Amino acid sequence: MNRQGVCLVGYGELPNHIPEAEGLTSSFSYLPFVAEAVSLALDNAGLKKKDVNGFGLVKLNFRYDAPAVAEELGLELDWVQGLDSGGASSVVSARRAADAIQLGQIDVAVCVAASVRYRGDRFIGVPSYAMDNFMLPYGYGGPNSAFALTQQRHMAQYGTTLEQLGKIAVSFRKNAELNENALFRTPLTLDEYVNSRIISDPIRLYDCVRPCTGAGAVVLASERIAKQITDNPVYLVSDAEKTNYQIDAPAPDRTTTGFAALGKELFSTVKREDVDFAQIYDDYPIAVLMQLEDLGFCEKGKGGQFIDQHDITIKGDFPINTGGGELSAGQAGGAGGMLHVIEAVRQLKGEAGQRQLKKSETGLVTGLGLLGFDIPILCAAVIILQRR
Amino acid sequence: MAAQEKAVWPLPDMASTDKPFWEEVQKDKLVLQKCNDCGRLQYLPRPVCVNCFSRNLGWQESSGTGSIYSLTGIAVPRAPASRKQVEETGIPIIYAAIDLDEGVRVISEVIGSKPEEVKLGDRVKVCFEEAPGTDFKLLRFQIEK
DSSP states (O other), rough: OOOEEEEEEEEEOOOOOOOGOOOOOOOOTHHHHHHHHHHHHHHHHTTOGGGGOEEEOOOOOOOSOOHEEEEEEEOOOOOEEEEOOOGHHHHHHHHHHHHHHHSSSOOOEEEEEEEOOOEEEEEEEEOOOOHHTTTGGGGGTTTTHHHHHHHHHHHHHHOOHHHHHHHHHHHHHHHHHTTTTTTOOSSOOHHHHHHSOEETTTTTTGGGGOOOOEEEEEEEHHHHHHHHHSSSSSEEEEEEEEEEETTOEEEEEEEEOGGGGTHHHHHSSGGGOHHHHHHHSSHHHHHHHHHHTTTTOOTTHHHHOOOOOOOOHSSSOBBBOOOOOOHHOOOTHHHHHHHHHHHHHHHHHTTTTTOOOSSSSSSEEEEEEEEEESSSSEEEEEEEEOOO | EEEEOOOOOOOOOTTTTTTHHHHHHHTTTOEEEEEETTTOEESSSSSTTTTOOOEEEEEEOOOOOEEEEEEESSSSSSHHHHHHHHHHHHOOOOEEEEEEEEEEEEEEEBBOGGGGOOTTTTTTEEEEOOOOTTEEEEEEEEEOO
């Protein structure tokens, strides 16, 4: 939809890390992580705890209730929501908060996501009828297998190659070299990608994200508040989402996401050509390629050629995942989706340091969430942000 | 943690929605859910027709034949029992999306072939076999000779 008067004013991000090192044993180990992410985000925005009257909490790999976490942080609220759209939750959280701000219900919302693993954690996610009853009995290998079916089909249907997908992983790694919060910062070569261990053919080790511990938050505010704290607010200018695209098709096209239905609405006020950079939800390189196609940056099936023709590193003509994305930075549960929103705001505020893009006035952020049975993905959400 | 889990093959936690389907599988029959109002077929049993939202649903026996829409050789299955099987045999599980001739898609396993022998478009036929270590039948597919 066409947005009016909603800004993203701050972000906070903890470095991703591998949890085993910490030896955390309490199921409440998330508390300081969430508090620090929110605190950093408010500091970055130049706002105080008492300014906050809205709170969104991403529920992916995080079982705690949003109002209870807000209580722990000492927040009195007029709006609160737990988001359960899987990896799309962070983008959806920003959209919901924007709705509340645009309606005048609240002035300032903090959207937070975290995944903090502790020793003995037995939380394995919520049950799913399709997965438990019709996938796991046949040897299902989790998201790796779901995306393997999709990638295999994309390669056969459109001639997409491992080298094209590998270029995505290698380029993100290049971007991650300058991101101190990323898990993986050593260069990755195309050979290493192609020859990496097969997990669920054709999905290889370097197609997969590394689960980790981390937390991130962004702050949204009304234009009125934003103008009090900055001269160059970052506006939410367009956004859209689709859940369960193609669900009524007896045999859906596994190579197409819900973004295929969103381009017209999304680019009605902002032109596709105006997008300077993109933070694309990258649980797998094939997911990035499909989203570029479905959002209309190239024809359906030509995603591989798009990757061949463009440099997607921070030095390139179409930078994608300027901090390395989840593939290089790691996936801290729902915070994996939040890192894309955070990096976009960071770039738009001109605070990306060594990896600051030369031109960063308009950025697009996507989220993908929850695996389907025969549709590839349930939730697709996208926001476009612009510095004015 | 994984080592302590007993490696029991994962079986469906049946509800009234899919119990009739699995009961037919135990009798070596693959049935599809059919909407008695709009005629739509669906494989994943649901409480409603995904086309017209009717709850007036019945069952129709499938030909059990189709072709492979996509597939993957899974080296790292999620369930401990399947993971143990792959570790012991050294052979990945052939997990496939199969388009039945009735036009609906099934997710299942292809057995009786090596992973490198199976490709997209191959014709397959359903077969019924107990899940390893259980007396509960699952439906799987074999390449049509």
